[in-house]
Amino acid sequence: MFAKRNASGLPGLFVAMSLSLVFIFLDEKTTHLQPLRYALAYFSAPFYFAGDLPSQATQTLVDRLHSNDDLRETNAQLQQQILLLQLRVQKLAAMSAENVRLRELLSSSSRLDDRVTVVEIIGMDPDPARHEVIINQGANKDVRPGMPVLDSEGLMGQVVVVEPYSSRVILLTDPTHAIPVQVNRNGLRAIAVGGGRLDKLILTHVPDTADVVEGDLLVSSGLGQRFPEGYPVGVVSRVKHHPGLPFALIEAKPSARMNRSRHVLLLRNDNKNSDGK
Amino acid sequence: MRSWGFVLSLIAAYYFSVLPMPLWAELWRPEWVALVLIYWIFLLPHRVGIFTAWFVGLGLDVLKGVTLGQHALSLSLLAFFAGLLHRRVRFFPAWQQALVVMMLVGIHMVAVRVVQSSVSSVLEGVGYWLPCLVSALIWPWFSVFLGFFHRKPST
Numbered sequence: 001m002f003a004k005r006n007a008s009g010l011p012g013l014f015v016a017m018s019l020s021l022v023f024i025f026l027d028e029k030t031t032h033l034q035p036l037r038y039a040l041a042y043f044s045a046p047f048y049f050a051g052d053l054p055s056q057a058t059q060t061l062v063d064r065l066h067s068n069d070d071l072r073e074t075n076a077q078l079q080q081q082i083l084l085l086q087l088r089v090q091k092l093a094a095m096s097a098e099n100v101r102l103r104e105l106l107s108s109s110s111r112l113d114d115r116v117t118v119v120e121i122i123g124m125d126p127d128p129a130r131h132e133v134i135i136n137q138g139a140n141k142d143v144r145p146g147m148p149v150l151d152s153e154g155l156m157g158q159v160v161v162v163e164p165y166s167s168r169v170i171l172l173t174d175p176t177h178a179i180p181v182q183v184n185r186n187g188l189r190a191i192a193v194g195g196g197r198l199d200k201l202i203l204t205h206v207p208d209t210a211d212v213v214e215g216d217l218l219v220s221s222g223l224g225q226r227f228p229e230g231y232p233v234g235v236v237s238r239v240k241h242h243p244g245l246p247f248a249l250i251e252a253k254p255s256a257r258m259n260r261s262r263h264v265l266l267l268r269n270d271n272k273n274s275d276g277k
Numbered sequence: 278m279r280s281w282g283f284v285l286s287l288i289a290a291y292y293f294s295v296l297p298m299p300l301w302a303e304l305w306r307p308e309w310v311a312l313v314l315i316y317w318i319f320l321l322p323h324r325v326g327i328f329t330a331w332f333v334g335l336g337l338d339v340l341k342g343v344t345l346g347q348h349a350l351s352l353s354l355l356a357f358f359a360g361l362l363h364r365r366v367r368f369f370p371a372w373q374q375a376l377v378v379m380m381l382v383g384i385h386m387v388a389v390r391v392v393q394s395s396v397s398s399v400l401e402g403v404g405y406w407l408p409c410l411v412s413a414l415i416w417p418w419f420s421v422f423l424g425f426f427h428r429k430p431s432t
Contacts, residue, residue: 009360012327016353019331023346028396033345040339044295047340051296124297126341128304129400161342168342175398196398198300259300 041163048134048166052122114228115268117141119149121261122166131174131194131258133157137266138166146226148267154232154255155179155220156264171258172233173198180224181233184217192218192233195251198258201234203250208241210248218252228267282426283325286313287333295340304404307412310337310348311355311385315378316423318359319366330356344396351388355381371417379413 027033123134137143139162147159149169157171170177173194181192181203188210192201206212216236222229234252241248290309298306314333317325334349341348359381366377386409393399 009357013353013357016327016331017350020334020346020350020353023335023349024344024392024396027345037339037345040336043336044340047292047295050292055297122297123295126295126298126303126306127343127400128300128404129398130343132342 037161038163041166045138045163045165048123049136052136116265117268118263119266120263125168129175129196131157131171131177131196131198132160133169133171134166135159135169135264135266136166138163140165142268143167143266147269148227148231149264150231150267151256151261151264153257154234155227156254156256156258156261158226159266171198172254172256173200173258178204179227179233180221181218182221183212183236184219186211188212189221189223190218190250192252199253201252201254203236203252204247206248206250208246208248212236212239212248212250214239217255228269280324282423283313283317283321286316286423286426289313291336291340294337304407305411306408307415308382308385308408310334311352311382312378312412312416312419313423314352314356315359315381316420318356319363320427322360322363325356326360327353327356344392347389347392347396350392351385354388355385358384371420374420375413375416378416379409382409382412 023033027037117137119135119137121133122136125132125134135143135149143159143162145159145162149156149158155172157169157174157177159167160170161168171194172179172192173196175194175196177194179192180189182189188206190203190206190212193204194200195202201218203212203218214236218233218236220227220229220231220233232255234254236250237253238251239248240250287310290313293309294306310333314325314330318330330352331349334347334352335345337348337352338345362377362381366374369377383406386406390399390405399405
């Protein structure tokens with residue numbers, strides 16, 4: 001790590017800067033540096049897991065401090081919730097069977113159930129301009145880039161970088177992320193781009209006359225072959241028509257709780273059962 | 278002995294620069310890695326130089342998951358200027374040292390921003406430059422703290 005003879009002065013700076021520029025170029029435009037990044041990620045994993053320790057410790061502490069009554073109460077609530085959910089599942093089973101039959105009648109491909117695993121968020125990107133989180137499974141658990149991530153309320157994002165023991169997930173609200181959606185009410189298609197804030201998505205290039213109103217639910221459309229069809233993405237929070245602009249200004253609030261969920265679901269489909277036509 | 282001090286403080290700096298924090302606190306996070314580098318360059322300018330800074334920066338790139346080379350570039354730039362200044366700075370009072378540190382961290386952040394704005398999104402507004410100020414403000418305590426871990430060189 002230590003340079004034997006310190007190369008201070010302009011020649012050293014010149015070499016270091018050109019090397020960095022070459023690295024930046026290679027990493028942006030090609031995939032040649034992926035193996036290097038992957039190898040170096042072995043060294044970054046301990047930092048991520050150690051960085052999660054404080055919040056994990058507080059969590060355990062809070063768990064320990066729950067009173068008996070509290071626990072009994074939550075237990076009762078959860079029992080009730082389970083009953084309700086089971087009731088819904090019963091209906092759902094019949095409905096999904098019916099759906100499969102109808103799809104067979106229409107001779108379109110059937111939709112499989114999605115295989116999910118529960119993963120834990122162990123870190124966040126320290127740069128507020130980038131909405132990325134780190135989850136605790138990586139190549140060791142066969143995570144692959146492009147796998148969608150959701151929480152109990154809706155889609156959260158997708159895996160972008162897989163490291164040996166962790167992966168980076170880009171959130172829907174990152175300004176460089178876009179997801180194909182449709183309005184649940186009428187099937188109108190649009191693209192939801194991240195708004196740069198954890199509670200904002202922007203629908204781009206929607207005509208001024210399109211039928212979108214506040215409160216409309218946006219679901220993933222499955223176009224683009226990345227996200228499965230039919231998961232909630234957000235709720236339209238603001239629609240503004242401006243005569244001087246070619247498109248309507250439409251904002252939505254993501255359904256997923258971007259900054260609260262700790263346990264999230266990783267969808268392990270290989271982009272085939274999302275309605276492969 | 279001193280290389281151990283360097284490696285340990287660097288590990289701590291890496292740890293604190295990716296430690297998850299609430300969103301409002303994120304902007305107030307000092308540039309720990311830059312501070313550690315500046316400290317050791319001022320102390321051991323012949324051992325810690327531009328190429329050390331380059332490797333340290335590459336490590337930070339991997340850790341933060343950003344384009345490889347951007348922190349390597351900015352930190353080697355920082356190391357170059359810190360190397361130019363170290364003889365004078367050693368005799369400065371603490372507040373003047375803090376000003377120099379603010380300038381050095383500023384150079385580093387400008388370089389990061391130039392690269393970042395050309396490859397991805399950057400934070401708008403003055404909030405981006407807050408770590409620069411915070412780094413300078415904690416510098417006097419930071420340097421005293423790190424000073425506990427080694428004997429002062431006889432200048």
